[in-house]
Amino acid sequence: MVGSRLEPCLLAPLAISSAHRRDTYCWSYTRSGQYTVKSEYWVAQNVLKREEEKQVVEPSITDLQAYVWKLKTPKKICHLIGQLLTGHVAVTRNLARRNMRCDNYCPRCGELEESVTHAIFECPPALQVWSLSSTPTGPGIFRVPSVYTNMDFLFWRKNAIIEPDQDRDPYPWLIWYIWKARNKKLFSGIDRDPLELVRHAESECQAWFEANKVVQPIIQDINVEESQWWEHPTYGGKESHAARVTPAYRIGSTAVGNGEHAPTFDMPELWNGLQGDDCNVKRAPGLAKLCDGAGKD
Template structure:
């Protein structure tokens, strides 16, 4: 039984079964939490829907050439908040719904008899094929995505590929707004595809890469400088703000947490720092889990941050995370079949204890200590490590936080109706 291989205080009893399984499977198991108090019966989970529940519509969509998306509501909200022209948002919405008029869709609609990719004559042109796996698109992505990420990036299914890249703020050399860069790159790949098919425009893989990157950087620069030649609505909706870490009020503690999944396979890690109203270090942690996703790592970090704060006797706590998705999952109801139901249940149980906890979102610029600890976790062996003192290399960032050093960022300007 699973219960026989799980220690409530120390986690998996790996020494009892690790010699019987391959290493990659052990690393997958490391990141799975067991809740011995849940009292839930074993159940089957349908992995083609976001909540783990079977629906006839999701089964139909899975086998239909016109595959319709079952991505969660937070994904669609993220699309409409991208720092890109409105036409690119609409494009990403259509791509996520499986509504791009690729040749496979055109054949399904009896518009053509040939469903093959214009660049790969032996392969049907699906959305995923042309946007990622086509010989031209792949040549572009290979130059953009770090080498250690190639295996993971090109192995994801279509919806998981979109969701992971739209949900991430950082990726390789791109920091702060990878989701918008990803969307722009994808849009210009599709634009070139149509120019090639209908206008006879032809570029080599190298030239296409240069074209796509130049266009993406051009828009990004225009956005950051406030020069928006499209989508005037956003010109008023966003403004530059100075982001910094802020100490809590007297009598409160603040726990900043962060999670990440890096490398191939994706090793998940998390980190957190607990400080008081004077910015004094009260405790911290580094955690290196097994293979997992970024959102799983964020939830791990929040869980361990809450556990540490409670252990340290903090009864008035602000917990800050730069993952709005993770905070939304905690606040909103999820079914027992949800992929992250166990860890969400553990977090909610902790929140219901006899203390006052405020969950708050911050941007990465205000979460630099936790971000550093999350990345630093990768130098440790697998496991969670409490830090009674901050690592020496972290003290400079802590001092900057204490001095109120801030960093500019384009943020959504809230209207009076939002308050």
């Protein structure tokens, strides 16, 4: 009844078509009513985008995921941190959500539910590790009940305390060994001492930075000294000129060992030897013998 009463009110303002055609769909964002890609792009940028901005959505973790692969740490640890951010790790809460038959409590402390935040930041053994480590911590700014907030602090916020260029914080290794200690407790029933874990993580961090330190190459200095020029008789219509070359290597050069090495050759004598009877001796032993004879002066 209500619909039948409203229909005349809605239909009255509509003009009756003189062509008496059936109703069809039209694209109201162009004058012709025809759809175009250009008009759809305008709608996406000006109409739909405004509607999306009005919606209340959760913060994006795209920046966190992108920064994971910029960490100064082995790639296996980057992969683990990325999995922690996306929730693709086998904590009991995730297993229960996938209908896995398992206990939902924490294997280390017996908490009723084990989440990613609890396993890495809130479990008592993990809390001891963070407290004993050199990572800056404080009440209300770190170890809050959100893995995203805690990772945000580790990635960027703590750099206000530590200079980024001097930042050798072992927190990626701490996360790695906290997770390994959790698995060892779950599968082997072995508890790791938090202080031992912190020392091991810091030593692994120091070893990794030392192994990846960029060593500047030592440039070898080679000085070429020119001596007196000499003139050889015409050979083949051209005059041949040469010089006494004295290559001098720096002391401690790896090319010649420890000490100075400055061999000299008498170029006229070497040239005459090559043009004389020994010119047919072109193998390495003969040439070396000829050079030794030229350098005995």
